[in-house]
Amino acid sequence: MHWKDFLYYRKSEKLAVILLLILIVLTLILNLILSQRNSRGVIFTQNDSLVKVFEEFQRNLSLREGIDVLDSAHVVPQNEGRSNDGLRSKKLSEENSPDRDAPFPTAEKLDAGETILLNAADTAEWKKIPGIGSTFASRIVKYRNLLGGFVSVEQLREVYGIDNELFSRISPYIQADENFRKLRINELEFKELLRHPYLNYKQVRAIMNLRKKKGNIASIHELVMLDEFTSEDIFRIEPYLAF
Incomplete structure (x- = not known):
């Protein structure tokens, strides 16, 4: 038997082999397409979530800046008024205190002859x-x-x-x-x-x-x-x- 005999196929066998090869190629192409599509979908989903988080952060920042502006416009003057009232009352109490100008007390010492x-x-x-x-x-x-x-x-x-x-x-x-x-x-x-x-x-x-x-x-x-x-x-x- 010659080796070429192994490469001889009937017409029906050749057709089956060709169909099998076509199915294999189509399967590989389909897998490649699906893998690329899935990776793109993940990337898109991740990017979309990051965009949503960033937009939410911007909205919160804008709201916070608005609150700070309102606080600086309305709250600070009231606190300043209260602090000024506290300083005035503290100053008056210090002025009316009898010990305001009193010297620092010194320890009592014995006189000559005392023991x-x-x-x-x-x-x-x-x-x-x-x-x-x-x-x-x-x-x-x-x-x-x-x-x-x-x-x-x-x-x-x-x-x-x-x-x-x-x-x-x-x-x-x-x-x-x-x-x-x-x-x-x-x-x-x-x-x-x-x-x-x-x-x-x-x-x-x-x-x-x-x-x-x-x-x-x-x-x-x-x-x-x-x-x-x-x-x-x-x-x-x-x-x-x-x-």
Whole structure:
């Protein structure tokens, strides 16, 4: 059999093949036309919706501009009139106020010879001393609370910022008292003793160890024997200890 025999068709077969090819071409052309028409329709629909939105925006903008014009023509003058009335009434009230030209009140200060109590005075009383303001008054009271009270006026030198010059100015206005709190050295716990400014960690630990070894501490002389305490430490802490 020769290969040309495969290309031989009868007349009816040729007609069928031609019709099939025509149908295929028509199908492709129809699909192409429909796809183009659908895409155009989508684009047109989208463009049409955008146009409608833009037209709606223009109408709203026009209406808003008209309202603003009306507001500026009618509302603003009324508000201006009210604000002017408010300014006039405020001006009249200020003119009639008795404290209009009054100077800024100054803190009352002590005169020469007047004094305050070292441990009883609060911050307001401390500020009455010439040279003492809010900052120093707050520092003094805070440090006094840590100590449990001042034993002497000289302890004010330990407050941060009070130098010899300032101390010499304020000391004549201060009267010492004995209203300070003592430490129950045999009853207080470690943390409670450590809060006192005159006791450090090593000293408190030495006190606790001494209590464990022999029981209650009888006098300051037992602390003098400890290496953790200097003579200066003993001098400062002795007035605060209760045995």
